[in-house]
Amino acid sequence: MLVKIYRRACGYTYRTAKKSYKYYRLYLPIPAKFKDTVKPFLNKDLEVEIKAVAGQQLLIIMAQEKTPVEIFQHAKKPPQKS
Secondary structure (H helix, E strand, O other): OOOOOEEEEEEEEOOOOOOEEEEEEEEOOOOHHHHHHHHHHOOOOEEEEEEEEOOOEEEEEEEEOOOHHHHOOOOOOOOOOO
């Protein structure tokens, strides 16, 4: 399956209109046939890792980011003080 990575120019003009800030964002459209696979990950923070493989291939790995609550879970009962 072929998809294109799109680059879009975004910008911000300061209040005085003398200077502006311009930056680029990259977009990767996901084909509609994967909508059921992607649906559980909508509106969630994802960790993204991108690797160049064999020069001409790009490997994009997206995993659900652990929330601080999952990382720093406290014990249900604190340990007994001696």
